[in-house]
Structures are given as structure tokens and as C-alpha cells.
Amino acid sequence: MTPQDIEALIREDFPDADIRVEGDDGAHFAATVIDESFRGKNRVQQQRLVYAALKGAMDGPNGALHALALTTRAPE
Numbered sequence: 001m002t003p004q005d006i007e008a009l010i011r012e013d014f015p016d017a018d019i020r021v022e023g024d025d026g027a028h029f030a031a032t033v034i035d036e037s038f039r040g041k042n043r044v045q046q047q048r049l050v051y052a053a054l055k056g057a058m059d060g061p062n063g064a065l066h067a068l069a070l071t072t073r074a075p076e
Contacts, residue, residue: 001057001064006031013053018075027066039074046072 003021006029010019014035023029031050038046047070051058057065 010053030069032071034073034075036074038072
């Protein structure tokens with residue numbers, strides 16, 4: 001999995017978001033997702049929405065994505 005793959009999955013559910021994904025070892029990534037839809041939601045709610053957008057890529061030991069450090073927020 002590449003940063004571009006992760007961004008594409010997230011962008012399907014958050015088309016207008018500012019999304020940045022970093023990582024170059026194929027398993028460990030960091031993503032920042034800034035989207036208006038997060039306004040009024042707590043951090044856990046925001047991150048659950050992003051994990052749902054990954055459509056199972058992080059599910060268990062057979063998931064294509066091993067680790068994702070996630071930062072989410074609404075625009076300032």
C-alpha cells in the first residue's frame with residue numbers, strides 16, 4: 001500500500017478534505033485529514049469515520065495497512 005492508495009480511499013468519503021499521507025516503508029503511515037464534516041464531532045468520532053473510509057484495509061493481521069497514525073480536525 002502506498003500513501004497515494006491511502007489518500008484515494010479516504011478521498012472517496014471525504015472529497016473536499018485536505019489530506020496528507022506520509023510513509024515510505026509500505027506498512028507504517030501517518031495521515032492528517034482536515035474536513036468540515038468533523039466540526040462538532042470529538043476526535044474519536046472523527047477517526048472512526050476515517051477508519052471506516054479505509055474499507056477494511058487495517059482489519060487484523062491480513063490487512064494491507066499495518067499502522068496509521070491519524071490526525072483529524074475541522075478547518076480553522
